[in-house]
Amino acid sequence: MMEIRTPKTHKAKRVLEKRAPKLVENGKKTLILHGTKTSATVSSVLMELYRLKKGGAIKYSRRNENIRPFESGGETSLEFFSLKTDCSIFVYGSHSKKRPDNLVLGRMYDHHVYDLIEVGIENFKSLLSFSYDKKIAPHEGSKPFICFTGEGFETVQELKQLKEVLTDLFRGEVVENLNLTGLDRAYICTAVSPTKVFLTHCAIKLKKSGTIVPRIELVEVGPSMDLVIRRNRLPNEGLRKEAMKLSKDKPKKKVKNVDQDDVLGKLGRVYIPEQEVGKIPLPDKSKGVKRERREGKVKKNKEEGSASKKLKESE
Amino acid sequence: MDMETDQIYQIDVGNLLAFNPNHRFSSAPSSREELVKECVTEGTKLVQAIADTLFNLPSTETNDGPLVQLPPPTTKLPREKHLPRPKPPTKWEEFALKKGIQKRKKDKIVYDETTDKFKRRHGYDRVNDDNDIPIIEAKASDEPGEDPFAKRLDDKKKRVGKQEKNRLENLKTAAKAGALPSHVQLAVTGLPISGTKTQPKKIGKEALGDVAGLAATSTASGGKFDKKLPGEKPPKKQGKHHKYLPVVPRYGWVDEEKEQTNKVLGKLLSKHSHEILNVGKAINMYNDKKEKKKSGRSDKLKAKKDITKKKPYANKAN
Numbered sequence: 001m002m003e004i005r006t007p008k009t010h011k012a013k014r015v016l017e018k019r020a021p022k023l024v025e026n027g028k029k030t031l032i033l034h035g036t037k038t039s040a041t042v043s044s045v046l047m048e049l050y051r052l053k054k055g056g057a058i059k060y061s062r063r064n065e066n067i068r069p070f071e072s073g074g075e076t077s078l079e080f081f082s083l084k085t086d087c088s089i090f091v092y093g094s095h096s097k098k099r100p101d102n103l104v105l106g107r108m109y110d111h112h113v114y115d116l117i118e119v120g121i122e123n124f125k126s127l128l129s130f131s132y133d134k135k136i137a138p139h140e141g142s143k144p145f146i147c148f149t150g151e152g153f154e155t156v157q158e159l160k161q162l163k164e165v166l167t168d169l170f171r172g173e174v175v176e177n178l179n180l181t182g183l184d185r186a187y188i189c190t191a192v193s194p195t196k197v198f199l200t201h202c203a204i205k206l207k208k209s210g211t212i213v214p215r216i217e218l219v220e221v222g223p224s225m226d227l228v229i230r231r232n233r234l235p236n237e238g239l240r241k242e243a244m245k246l247s248k249d250k251p252k253k254k255v256k257n258v259d260q261d262d263v264l265g266k267l268g269r270v271y272i273p274e275q276e277v278g279k280i281p282l283p284d285k286s287k288g289v290k291r292e293r294r295e296g297k298v299k300k301n302k303e304e305g306s307a308s309k310k311l312k313e314s315e
Numbered sequence: 316m317d318m319e320t321d322q323i324y325q326i327d328v329g330n331l332l333a334f335n336p337n338h339r340f341s342s343a344p345s346s347r348e349e350l351v352k353e354c355v356t357e358g359t360k361l362v363q364a365i366a367d368t369l370f371n372l373p374s375t376e377t378n379d380g381p382l383v384q385l386p387p388p389t390t391k392l393p394r395e396k397h398l399p400r401p402k403p404p405t406k407w408e409e410f411a412l413k414k415g416i417q418k419r420k421k422d423k424i425v426y427d428e429t430t431d432k433f434k435r436r437h438g439y440d441r442v443n444d445d446n447d448i449p450i451i452e453a454k455a456s457d458e459p460g461e462d463p464f465a466k467r468l469d470d471k472k473k474r475v476g477k478q479e480k481n482r483l484e485n486l487k488t489a490a491k492a493g494a495l496p497s498h499v500q501l502a503v504t505g506l507p508i509s510g511t512k513t514q515p516k517k518i519g520k521e522a523l524g525d526v527a528g529l530a531a532t533s534t535a536s537g538g539k540f541d542k543k544l545p546g547e548k549p550p551k552k553q554g555k556h557h558k559y560l561p562v563v564p565r566y567g568w569v570d571e572e573k574e575q576t577n578k579v580l581g582k583l584l585s586k587h588s589h590e591i592l593n594v595g596k597a598i599n600m601y602n603d604k605k606e607k608k609k610s611g612r613s614d615k616l617k618a619k620k621d622i623t624k625k626k627p628y629a630n631k632a633n
Binding site: 001002005006007013017019020021022023025026028088107108109114123146148149150151163164167168171176177178180181182186192198202204212213214215216217218220224235240242243244247 | 334
C-alpha cells in the first residue's frame with residue numbers, strides 16, 4: 001500500500017525543487033561539525049571557516065560521538081545530516097592524542113561519502129590576531145581568488161586531492177557575471193613540502209597602474225595555518241566517472257515576449273510606460289534659447305578664442 | 316635567487332583559480348616570517364596574472380560597477396547530485412504514441428448549448444456541471460427503479476478512483492527508474508506481510524487520553540483539581556464505574572445476579588435493618604421527587620415547536 005505525498009504549501013514545494021538534482025547545480029553548501037573532543041585550535045578553526053563561508057555553510061555546535069568518517073559504519077550520521085541540510089561538503093574537526101588538531105574534509109555525491117582527506121593543523125593564527133585597515137576587510141560572500149603554488153600539487157596524489165577539495169570548498173557559487181569592484185579576497189595555498197601545505201587568507205588592495213588592469217597588493221587578514229596531510233580516501237573509479245559526467249543538453253532558456261505566427265512570422269511584444277499627457281514638459285521657447293541666437297554665440301566665442309591664441313603665440 | 320624555468324601559470328578564469336606548478340623553494344626558509352612573505356609574494360603574482368585576463372574581458376557598466384562575463388570554469392569538479400534522469404512515459408503516453416493521438420489544447424471558455432452562453436470549462440458556473448442537469452431521458456437499456464442521477468455520481472467516483480490508481484502506478488514506475496518528480500514522495504502505509512517485522516505502532520490520541528485519565532484518578536482528589544493543558548479534553552467517564560453482571564449466568568459458575576439481590580434483601584430484612592436504612596431520609600427524598608414531577612418544567616423556559624414551519628425536502632427526486 002503506497003501513498004502519494006505532495007507538499008501542502010508553495011514554500012515547501014519551492015524548497016523541494018531547489019534541492020532536486022538539476023542540470024546546472026546550485027553552489028555546494030558546507031557542513032561544519034565537532035567530534036567527540038575538540039581542542040581550542042580546532043574549535044577556532046571551525047568557527048573561522050564558518051565565518052569565511054557564511055551564507056553557504058551550516059555549523060552544528062554539538063559534539064558528535066558516533067561520527068567516524070574513515071570507518072565503514074561511522075558515516076551514517078554524516079549522510080543523514082547531509083540529506084537534512086542539503087550539504088555536499090563537510091568539515092569535521094576533532095582532537096585526540098594520536099591525531100592532535102585533526103580536520104577531516106569530505107565531499108558527498110548523492111548524499112553518500114565520495115572522498116575524504118584528513119589534515120592536521122599546525123601554527124594556526126586566528127583572524128583576530130591580524131591587524132589591518134578595516135576598510136579593506138573583505139565582504140561576506142564575495143567570490144575569492146584561489147592560488148596554488150608548488151610542484152607538489154601536481155605530482156603528489158594526496159596534494160592533488162587536497163587541491164581539488166580546497167577549490168570546491170572555497171569556490172562558492174559558479175557565476176556568469178562578476179562585478180569587478182567586489183573582488184576583495186584571495187586564498188593562498190603553498191606546498192611547502194610533499195606533506196605540508198601553508199594556507200592563508202588575504203584581502204586584496206587594488207592600486208592604480210598605468211593600464212586598465214590595477215596593480216594588486218595582498219594583505220594577510222584571515223586565519224593562516226599549516227595543513228599536514230594524514231590519511232585520505234579517494235573515490236572509487238566508477239563513482240568518480242559518474243560524478244564527473246557532463247550532460248550534453250543545455251538548460252532551456254525561456255525567451256519572453258517573442259511569438260511565432262504562421263502568417264506574420266516572428267512577432268515581438270513591446271511594453272511602453274503610460275504617457276501622462278498632462279505632465280509632458282512643453283518646449284522652451286524663451287528668446288535666449290532660440291537657434292539663431294545660439295549659433296551666433298558659438299561663432300563669436302570661436303573668433304574670440306582664436307584671437308586670444310594669436311596673442312599668446314606672439315608673446 | 317632561483318629563477319623559475321617556466322613562467323606559465325595554469326589559470327582558470329571561470330573559477331578565479333591559478334596554479335603555479337613550477338615553484339621550488341630555493342633554500343629552506345630561515346624563519347616563519349620569511350616563508351609567509353615568500354608565499355604571499357608568490358600569491359600576489361598569481362592573482363595579478365588572473366586579474367590581467369579578468370580586467371581585459373569586455374565589461375558593461377552598471378550602477379554598482381563594471382560587470383564582466385566570466386567564461387565557464389575549466390577545472391573539472393565532481394557534481395553534487397546525479398544528473399536528472401529521463402522520466403519513463405506513462406501508460407497513457409505509451410498508448411497515445413502507439414495510436415498516434417496528438418495532444419489538443421483545450422480552451423478555457425466553451426460554448427454552452429443549453430443556455431446559449433459562453434461558460435468556463437472548469438470552476439464556478441461551468442459547462443456540463445453534474446448538479447445542473449434537470450432531466451435525464453430514460454433509455455431502453457435502463458432498469459426501472461434505478462436512480463440515473465445517483466448513477467452518474469457513482470460513475471464519476473469510480474472514474475476518479477481509477478485515475479488515482481493509475482497515477483499511483485505511473486509514479487511507482489517513475490520511482491523505479493529513479494525519476495520521481497521532486498515534489499512527490501511515495502510513502503508506504505498499511506500492514507506489512509506476515510512474517511516480516513511490523514512497524515512499531517504509534518500510540519493513538521485515544522489511548523494516550525485513557526492513560527492520562529488513569530493517572531489522574533490515582534491522585535488523592537481523583538484528578539478533579541489537576542491542571543489541564545490547553546486543548547486537553549475532560550476525562551471520558553466521570554464518577555462511579557458500574558459493573559453490570561451478566562444476565563444469563565455462566566455454566567458451573569455461581570449466579571452472580573442472584574447472589575447480589577439476595578445479599579441486599581438479607582440486609583434489609585434482617586433484625587438490624589433499621590440501622591442500615593435511614594427511613595426519615597428515604598421518605599424526604601421520595602417526597603421531593605414526587606413534588607418535582609408534579610410541578611413539571613416551566614413552560615415559559617422551554618422552546619415551543621412551531622407547527623406552521625415546513626421542513627425542506629431532503630430528496631429532490633421525490
